[in-house]
Amino acid sequence: MPKLMRSDWYDLARDMNWTLRYVPHDQAFPPELVGPVAEVPTERWWTWDEPYKLSYREYVYNQSEKDAGVGAVGAAVARSRLFEQIDPGWKGAIKAHFGAVTLSEGESTLAESRMGRFGLAAAWRNMALFGALDEMRHVQIQLKVAHSLLERDQQFEWAHKAYHTENWAIIAARGHDHDLFLCNDVVSTAIQLTFTFETGFTNLQFMGMAADAMEIGDVEFGALISSIQTDEARHAQQGEPTLRILLESGEREYAQRLIDVSFWRAWHLFASLTGPSMDYYTPLEHRTMSFKEFMEEWIIRQFMDQIEDLGLEKPWYWDTFLDELNWRHHCEHAGIWYYRPTVWWHPDAGVSAGEREWLEAKYPGWTQKFGRLWDTVTDSVRNDRLDRTIGNTLPVLCNLCQLPIFMVPGTTSGATAPGQAPRQVDHGGRRYSFCSEPCHWIFTQNPERYASTTTVVDRLIAGEVQPPTPEGVIAYMGITPEVRGDDATRYAWAQPQIEAVA
C-alpha cells in the first residue's frame, strides 16, 4: 500500500475540476440545484479550498475509532444502573433531543449528498460526501443508543417515530430543515446548513449538552454527542469557503440575506429545544451556564466574530434577537409544559423556589414576566386541580416558524398597547400570522415558498383533525397513552415542603 504523505498527493488527487465538453455546464449543474450564482465564473469555484484535509482512508479509520469509543461506553452503561440514577428532568432533555434531532440528521444526509453531486468544485463535492457519510452515522448511532434504552423507557421510541408524525414540535423542526437544507440549492445549503446552523448553532446543542451530560453523569449521551460534534466541526467548514467565493464575486447582499434568514430560523428552533433543556431540565446543581450565557459565548461572541471577520454584518434584527434572548425560551418552556400531553417526553417544570431564584438571577425580570403563570399553576397542583394545568385550546402558531405566538409586555414580541395585534398578512385569500418581525420578513421575502405550509391550528380549522377536541389533537400528533408527556417529577416541585427545603 502506498505510504506517501497526504500532502504529496492530495491536491492532485482531488483536482477533478474539468471544463465540460459533452454537455452544457447548466445541464450538468442546473441553476435550480446550484443556486442563483450565474454571475460567479465557473473557474472561481475551483479555488474553493477546504480548511480541513482528509483522505478516505483516514476518514474510515477515524470514524471506526469513534464508533468503537461510543460503543464501549454504551456497553459499560448497559451493565450498570447509571440510567436509572439519572435525573428525570435530564431524561426529558435527551428524549426531546433524540426525537427532534435523530432523523433530522437523515435529512442532512440528503442535503450533503446534493452538495456531493452539485457542489461547484471537486474539493467541495469531496468534503460533502464525507458530510453525507457523517450524517448517516449520526442517524444510526443515535438510533442505536435510543433503541438500547427502549426496554427501560418506551418514550425513546420517538427517536425513530417523531419525524414520521404530524406532532407540532416536529412540524416546526421539519419546516426549519426543509427551508435551510432539504429543499434548498447547494450554495444556499452550504451557507444556511453548514455555516449558520452547524458552525453557529449545533455547538449549542452538542457541546453545551455534552458538558451538561458529563456533569450529570450521563456518560453515554455525553460520549455520543461529543462523537457527533467532531464530525460536525469538520463538515461545517464547507460554509466558509463558499461564503468567501460569493463575497469575492460581489454577492455580498445575497450571502447576507441567506445568513439573516437561516440565523433567525435556527435561533427559534434552538430556543425551543436547547433553551428549556439548559435552564429547566438540567438539575440546578449541575448547571454550568445559563442558556443565555451559552448563547452569549458561542453565538454573540464567537460566531459573530467569524461573520464580521468575513466582512459581513450582524443580521438586521440583531436588537430583536438580543431582546428575545431574555424571554423567548421561557415562553416556549412554559408552553411545552402546559401542553405536555402532546410531547413524547416528560418535561420538568423546573420552578421550585431555588430554581426560581436562579432564573431571576440569570434573567432579571423573570418573576414579573413568568412568575404569575407558575404561581397559578402551582395553586392548581396544590388544590388537586391538575386539569387546570393543561391547555384546553391550542395556541396560535406562527405561519413561518410554526411556534406559538407570544405577546410579552415590554418586549419586541409586540404587546405594547391594549388591543395591539400580532403581525398578520393576507396573501392569496388566506390570513397568515407571525410571532415576530423577522418571521414576517422571511415570509415576505418569498411568500410562495411558505404560503402552502399549514400549522396544526390551520389543519384543525380545515377539518383535518378529527375529532376536533384536545384528545383528537393529541391523537393527530401521534402521541399514544404509553408515551404521553407528564410532569417529570410528578409535581414534586410544587409541594410546600420541597419549597421550604429549597
Add this chain to the structure above:
Amino acid sequence: MLPLCFRYDGDFLVHYMSVEPDATVADICAAAREYVAGFRVPEREGALQLTFAGEVQPPDRSARDAGIGAMDYVQVDVVGAA
C-alpha cells in the same frame, strides 16, 4: 364556526378559539375567560372588555357586526368590579 386569535388579560400566549358565527362580544369574552382564567392567570372578578382593531366593542354586539373575521385578533381584559 368563526376561528379567532385572542389574548387574555395578564397572559402572554396568543390562543385560538372557535365561536358560533352569531356569537356576541360577551360570548367571546366568556369563552376566553373559560380557557385562561384559573389556568394561566389567577381568576379575578370584574367585567370583561373586548378590544378589536384598537376599539373597545360593546358586549351585546355580534362578532359579525363588529367586523371580526376569521383569524382576527381580539384582546380580552378584565376591567372594574363585577
